[in-house]
Amino acid sequence: MAPLRSRVPRVQVPIVDYLVLGDGAAHLVGNRCAGCGATYLGRRNACASCGGDDFERARLVDRGVVESFTVVHRGAPKATGPFVSALVRLDDGVYVKANLLGVAPDAGAVDFDTPVRLQTFVAGTDEDGNEAVAFGFAYEGDDG
Amino acid sequence: MSDALWIIGASMTPFRRHLDRDVTDLAVDASLSALRDAGMTMQDMQVMAVGSQFEPYTFGQQIQKQIGQTGIPLYNVHNACATGATAVRSVLMEIRAGEADVGLAVGVEQMSAGSAPYRAQRPPERKVFEPQGRDGHVLPTEGVLGTGHMWGVFAQTGTDYARQHDGVGFEQFAKVAEKNHAHSTLNPLAQYQRPYSLDEIMSAEMMAYPNTLPMCCPTGDGAAAVVVVSEARLRTLDPDVRRRAVKISAAVMTTDPYTPSGDVHPDVNTLTRMAADQAYEKAGVGPQDLDLVELHDCFASAELVHYDNLRLCEPGGAGAFIDRRGPWRDGDIPVNVSGGLISKGHPIGATGVANIYEVVTHLRGEAGDRQIADAKVGLTHVIGLVSVCAIHILERAAS
Numbered sequence: 001m002a003p004l005r006s007r008v009p010r011v012q013v014p015i016v017d018y019l020v021l022g023d024g025a026a027h028l029v030g031n032r033c034a035g036c037g038a039t040y041l042g043r044r045n046a047c048a049s050c051g052g053d054d055f056e057r058a059r060l061v062d063r064g065v066v067e068s069f070t071v072v073h074r075g076a077p078k079a080t081g082p083f084v085s086a087l088v089r090l091d092d093g094v095y096v097k098a099n100l101l102g103v104a105p106d107a108g109a110v111d112f113d114t115p116v117r118l119q120t121f122v123a124g125t126d127e128d129g130n131e132a133v134a135f136g137f138a139y140e141g142d143d144g
Numbered sequence: 145m146s147d148a149l150w151i152i153g154a155s156m157t158p159f160r161r162h163l164d165r166d167v168t169d170l171a172v173d174a175s176l177s178a179l180r181d182a183g184m185t186m187q188d189m190q191v192m193a194v195g196s197q198f199e200p201y202t203f204g205q206q207i208q209k210q211i212g213q214t215g216i217p218l219y220n221v222h223n224a225c226a227t228g229a230t231a232v233r234s235v236l237m238e239i240r241a242g243e244a245d246v247g248l249a250v251g252v253e254q255m256s257a258g259s260a261p262y263r264a265q266r267p268p269e270r271k272v273f274e275p276q277g278r279d280g281h282v283l284p285t286e287g288v289l290g291t292g293h294m295w296g297v298f299a300q301t302g303t304d305y306a307r308q309h310d311g312v313g314f315e316q317f318a319k320v321a322e323k324n325h326a327h328s329t330l331n332p333l334a335q336y337q338r339p340y341s342l343d344e345i346m347s348a349e350m351m352a353y354p355n356t357l358p359m360c361c362p363t364g365d366g367a368a369a370v371v372v373v374s375e376a377r378l379r380t381l382d383p384d385v386r387r388r389a390v391k392i393s394a395a396v397m398t399t400d401p402y403t404p405s406g407d408v409h410p411d412v413n414t415l416t417r418m419a420a421d422q423a424y425e426k427a428g429v430g431p432q433d434l435d436l437v438e439l440h441d442c443f444a445s446a447e448l449v450h451y452d453n454l455r456l457c458e459p460g461g462a463g464a465f466i467d468r469r470g471p472w473r474d475g476d477i478p479v480n481v482s483g484g485l486i487s488k489g490h491p492i493g494a495t496g497v498a499n500i501y502e503v504v505t506h507l508r509g510e511a512g513d514r515q516i517a518d519a520k521v522g523l524t525h526v527i528g529l530v531s532v533c534a535i536h537i538l539e540r541a542a543s
Contacts, residue, residue, distance in 0.1 A: 013273050015288065017280030040407055042279040049402040068307065068409070070291065070299035071353040077287040085290035085352075087300060087409045095405040097290035107314070107353045112307050124283045127271045134288045 015123055015134040018042055025062070026120045026135065030094055032058040039094045062118035064090035064137070069100065069110045081105065088116060088137050101136040115140045149236055150378045150389040151538070153182025153371030154504040156497070159335045159489030162365040167199060167254040171207045174367035174494075175250050182371035183385050186212025189371075190244035193219040195231030195251040196493040207250065217243070222493070224528025225440065227251060228368065229397075229496030233534065235372050236395050245377040251498070252367035253491035291352070295360055295443060297529065299352040301412055302445025305452070306354075311463035312448065314354045318345045319466045320444040321359040321486055327473055328483025330514035335364050335489030359444035361485035368497035370504070387541065390504045393427035393521075394537040400530065410530040412446065416453040419533045423523070424455075427537040431455045434477055435519040436506055438499035440527045441484040447471075451479070454525060478516055481506070499524040500536060507540040 014021050018041040020029050030039040035052030039060075046053040069086040076082050082105035088096050101119055103109040116137035123134035155177030157170055171194065179185055189212075194204030204220045217238065223230040228251025235247035273282035286292055291300075306312040322342045328334035340358050348356040373381070378389055398419040403411050424430055431454065439454060441447035448466065451457045456477050457465035465471060471479035482488045482502040485495065503522035505511045520540045527533045 013282055015281060015283055015285065017275060038402070038404065048407070067405070068300040068304035070296050070303060071350070072287070072291045072293065072296045072299075073349070073353075074295065074351045075287070075291075075293050080287070083287060083291075085296055085300065087290070087304070087405060089405070093404060095408050097292075097408045099288065099290055107303075123288050126273045126282075130273050132273055132283045134283075134285075136289075 010129040010131065012131045012133050015132045016042070019120075019133070019135050021120075021133055026118070026133070027062055028060040028096060028118065028135070030058045030060050031055040041096065060094050061090050061092045063115050063140075064088045065115055066100070066110060066112050067095075071105045071107055084110060086110070086137065099136040101138040103139070147240065148375045149239055149392045150373050150375065151370050151392065151500070151504055152373055152378070152381065152385050152389050153178040153180070153184065154369070154501045155181055156333060156368035156494070156501045157366045158333045159364050159366035159491055159494070159498070161256045162254065163256055167196070167252055167365075168206055168210060170254060170365060170367040171250050171252040172210045174252065174369040175207060175211055175248060178248065178369035178371050183382060184246070184371060186214055186248075188246060189214070189216055189248045191217050191235055191238040191247035193221055193231040193234035193247070193249045195221040195223070195227040195249070195496070196253055197222045197224060197227045198253060198255075198492070223532050225442065225490075225492055226397075226496055226526045226528040226532040226534045227493040228498065229524070229526045229534035229536070230532070232370060232372070232497060232500065232536070233395055233397055236392065239372060239374050245374040246371065248369060248371055249497060250367060250369040251494040251496055253493040254365040255363040255491055256365050293352070294529070295355055296352040297410055298412075298443040298446045299355050300409060301449055302354055302443075305449045305462065309460040309463065311467070313463075314346065315342070316463040316466050317354045317444045317448055318342055318356070318359060320441065320447045321345050323466070323472050324441060324447075324480050324484040324486040325358065327481050327514070328487035331483050331488060334483040334487055335362055336483065336487045355443045355445055359486065361442050361490040364489040364491050366489060366491040366494045366498070368494045368501050370497060370500055388508050389541050390507050391539045391541060392536060393429065393539045394423040394535065396423045396426065396535045398422070398533045412527055412529070412531060413449060413453050415531055415533045416450060416525065416527060419525075419535045420454045423535040423537050427539075429521055429537060431477065433521050434523050436478045436481055436503060436516045436522045437525070438480055438482060438484070438502050438522070439525040441480055441486050442490060444486065447480070447484065450525065454523070473514070473516065481514055481516060496524075496526040496534060499526065500538065503538050507538060
């Protein structure tokens with residue numbers, strides 16, 4: 001006899017809406033100003049650079065370099081402990097903030113020259129079993 | 145200059161945990177002290193501005209109810225860490241517009257346990273993922289997509305500077321805190337008044353690299369106030385008041401101009417550089433003319449980059465500047481001789497008035513043990529995220 005209700009299928013959702021999970025490899029998208037090219041993550045009303053309000057959805061590249069970082073100790077999630085927060089400048093000039101993955105939480109582990117590449121990981125699960133997928137960056141050559 | 149503005153009264157309460165007093169007590173204390181210092185009363189005031197980042201609604205009116213309800217215009221101001229400076233500016237602009245010729249600006253904050261904004265705030269438990277906000281987040285992103293905590297943000301500002309300039313590392317940032325904690329030993333109003341050795345600072349608990357705990361400002365309670373008059377009004381006042389009056393040579397406020405990274409990581413440099421350049425031009429002075437600077441050292445890493453932003457050192461030379469003790473009280477340009485936010489304390493709304501109090505007190509020659517000898521010109525700087533910057537350049541009355 002079939003169950004009265006089929007089990008709700010487990011789905012993966014992005015932690016933020018500028019991360020796209022389908023459509024090939026996971027990637028970031030921005031809202032690019034048609035007037036001046038300034039690119040933003042998240043919903044926009046108008047462009048902070050030129051005032052234009054015509055935006056195009058732009059697929060962002062998945063590679064960049066670290067411009068600044070810190071190793072956060074106080075206030076770090078208990079589950080994961082100290083983590084490296086980084087400002088990454090993608091190769092297309094768009095900036096994004098994320099954790100550095102696969103590096104020790106130590107200032108000496110961070111370098112500004114080696115390219116980093118986007119990786120995804122599961123950051124949490126809700127009561128229906130849905131998974132929130134987040135992103136970070138790992139140095140090229142690392143498996144994270 | 146006929147439209148110059150002058151400070152004739154200034155005060156601040158001690159910065160610390162005032163668990164036996166409420167936020168109104170602190171604001172009243174600073175207000176009445178500044179009025180007494182100016183030889184005036186609330187009945188003389190024609191405009192008032194009250195700055196507090198966290199007090200709700202018509203907090204300024206609550207102060208008036210305790211010290212004088214005279215029907216004057218009142219501005220309630222909040223503008224992050226530039227709140228106090230914005231209150232001062234509100235009074236300046238009212239006077240400059242010709243609507244008043246004397247006014248009172250107060251900044252206050254109570255951040256000790258028990259005050260509303262510091263009660264535990266927990267994000268609501270979300271049982272099922274549902275997109276929230278402009279980025280459609282389904283989970284809190286702090287710690288998952290980098291950090292937005294203040295100590296982390298300013299830490300990244302520091303490592304960005306270190307990446308771009310030689311001779312800047314953990315030790316240079318730590319030396320900033322060593323200096324400010326040494327300076328506050330001379331300031332009876334400071335929250336901390338004990339020296340910390342460089343070794344003690346560098347081996348303390350790491351908050352967010354490169355800032356350890358004694359490299360971060362504490363939370364605390366306090367208030368500060370100033371009384372400002374027009375030049376025309378000043379001429380009518382007692383010679384004793386005029387002798388102690390301090391001229392406001394420049395009052396500048398800026399907000400973030402667009403930068404490509406500013407949306408994801410606050411840029412505290414560009415708007416500070418803009419404000420500094422405007423202030424120096426308006427006042428007709430340069431960094432080399434400054435006898436003291438009170439700048440916004442919410443974290444040691446912030447102070448270091450502001451040496452460069454305020455042109456106190458050679459471009460890119462902030463590391464060398466602290467290494468040669470340039471910003472120490474006996475150095476080239478004394479910075480944060482009060483102890484700064486790191487050691488004097490940072491009750492948010494009070495800070496942008498308290499730094500004016502500090503410079504005014506030196507320009508009057510009344511700073512006691514911490515007096516910078518023969519101080520004639522000083523600069524105050526605050527920055528709040530995200531983002532507003534205010535700079536005032538103050539000058540001693542010509543004798």
